[in-house]
Amino acid sequence: MTPDTKKYRHLEIRSLVIQAIRDFFTGNHYLEIETPIRCPCVIPEAQIDPVVSEDQYLQASPELCMKRLLSKGFNKIFQICKCFRKNERGSYHLPELTLLEWYAKDDTYLDLMDQCQGLITFIAERLNRGNQIIYQDKIIRLNRPWQKLTVRKAFDIHADTSLSAALFDGSFDEIMGFKIEPHLGNTSPCFLYNYPATLASLAKLLPNNPQYAQRFEFYMAGIELANGFTELTNPVEQTKRFEIENKIRCSQKKAVAPLPDKFLADLEKMPDAAGIALGVDRLVMIFCNAPSIDDVVTFTPENL
Template identity: 55%
Template sequence: MENSRQASIKRNLAIRARVIQAVRRFFIDHDYLEVETPCRIPAPAPEAHIDAEAADNWYLHTSPELCMKRLLAAGYPRIFQVCRCFRSKERGRRHLPEMTLLEWYCAGHSYLDMMDQCEDLIRFTAKQTGLGNVIVYQDQSIDLKARWDRMTVAQAFDKFASMSMQSALASNRFDEVTAVEIEPHLGRTKPLFLYDYPVSSGALARLKPDDRSVAERFELYICGLELCNAFTELVDPAEQKIRFEHEQTVRRLSGKNVSPMPQKFLDALQYMPEAAGNALGIDRLVMLLADTNKIDDVVAFTPEEL
């Protein structure tokens, strides 16, 4: 037998298979339709800090979001997908340029409903993977059974950061301070939802009706590991176009490639119902359940091995 990395991660790949099987079982049991959408598209969602990989004058999708929302607009109220997604220049201990993403949408739900469902999904997946209500990650015991913590981004800055959220935004250091000073503290003993992001960090999310300075977006953290990104969907095509144009301007001023406006998505958005959506990194979830802090340990092949 070849003495390779692949031979050393058999346990982790078995966990990975059980995780994906459990995810499918969860959504099928909750009356979701599994869908497949193209991974090569003419125009991705313009986002300032996510770079799509070019593919013969089109792009490999960074997420299946635009096509899945068009299915919502066409009358599919509960859909999910497990697929490969591609993000240029993303490589690190927790990042791969080609990753596996779980994305799901539910008409009539808000980001608060999505938090509850996210709890149910991960508890179910941990159980189906052979773990109980308490998991151990990097010598830290995590209680999945108790109600998970929720904290606004502003509260997290006040508690953990060296400056306020507004100061970080004004100095263009929001992402840096969040990653370095806040994220390591999140979800240390039980999972934590970090929610209500500033408008500038929620290009496709609905603004909060009683506080339009923040978007109805959350991320889930367990032991400092970010697992998902979710929000109440923005369904106003005029506002969405303005948001996209802003993201394109930021990209242009940064010297980055600017992809075409996804006009067919904007055209469909007027028919989309109120809904919530969530994108969860399967690789990250397997890292958590396999108790490893390196994404290479949970994939069959890394880019460098090909």
């Protein structure tokens, strides 16, 4: 029996993309690490429901453990791992997904943007794509500089209401999903940056404007690929922010997440750093010109 030709080609590209990721980071002196995917605590987040595994949780991100490693002297680290999101399913969503995360001491979110550019360009060169990627009839040019757009400016350009009004009436996510994101990264990759402070519970705030945080999201072809920020390293402030997230969860009739006490204790020793999570499945979609995330994984949940 011969394998499905299109599926085989997609999985072949997936393998090449993952190998290129490893080569990029090891070539830039990052240490590849592995952390547990099953943990007693997860990040308290209002919008992400943890998956329970007996008396523990399956990680939605390896962020807590990776930042604890930073506090113990690991200065440049990355990992490619499985993560889990409850009730997430769609053309761009899987309940079990593959994430790339990397962290580096003394970096900021501006450094992460440069690293994203370097990584995507490196993969494109490895796949002989030159200076452009074609995705669903969109020609995305990789010639630098890439677009950078503040969240406030994106609302001014693409939305029919202001950022302040969207935050006040709770329509931020809906407007982002339907009005703004489809316009991002269609001709060149795009960094949407300086998120409202209330939407960046683990990020440092802008020193000259604390209403906004040093957080960005990275887009290609209207698809969010990554979320990165300059890390908050103040354990007292971080505890307050986690408690706010739990209050929101409580107001939504959701279970309160236990505070990650060991992480908060280590945070006091964590150096200034920046970190980012990038969706490998979505990135492979882009390089395969595949319309659905189902096309670039071996098995979907429905086929197991």
